[in-house]
Amino acid sequence: MAEVRRKKVIDRGIILFLVLLLIFLALNAPKIQNSFKPTLEGTYRCEELPFGSFVFDKENDYAFIFDNFILSESGKFSRELDKGFYVKKTDVLYVINSPKFNNLEIKYKKKKSIYKNQV
Numbered sequence: 001m002a003e004v005r006r007k008k009v010i011d012r013g014i015i016l017f018l019v020l021l022l023i024f025l026a027l028n029a030p031k032i033q034n035s036f037k038p039t040l041e042g043t044y045r046c047e048e049l050p051f052g053s054f055v056f057d058k059e060n061d062y063a064f065i066f067d068n069f070i071l072s073e074s075g076k077f078s079r080e081l082d083k084g085f086y087v088k089k090t091d092v093l094y095v096i097n098s099p100k101f102n103n104l105e106i107k108y109k110k111k112k113s114i115y116k117n118q119v
Helices: 002-034
Strands: 042-045 053-057 063-071 077-088 093-097 102-110 113-118
Touching: none
Parallel strands: none
Antiparallel strands: 042 053, 053 063, 063 077, 077 093, 093 102, 102 113
């Protein structure tokens, strides 16, 4: 009889633990999901500028670099280089500030997908 009571206590303890674990996970699920939001960083290419690249360096004070090679009519390449910084306004909206891209808003929805809007 004592073993049956002990088994019931253990079973209730396990059920209580599982219920508390489920409540904890349910309450913290939004926090866990928000910690994996996309962040704009890395190197990106543009279909419209086949020789251009955009570099977003979060670790270097949100530095921005635009590097492009332009083919002139004479057949020579010239390099266009623009440096500045970018600021995160919301989870998906960033603003680039540089001599060429002054206050350019970009929307970053997922990895390697950027959309631009001029302010």
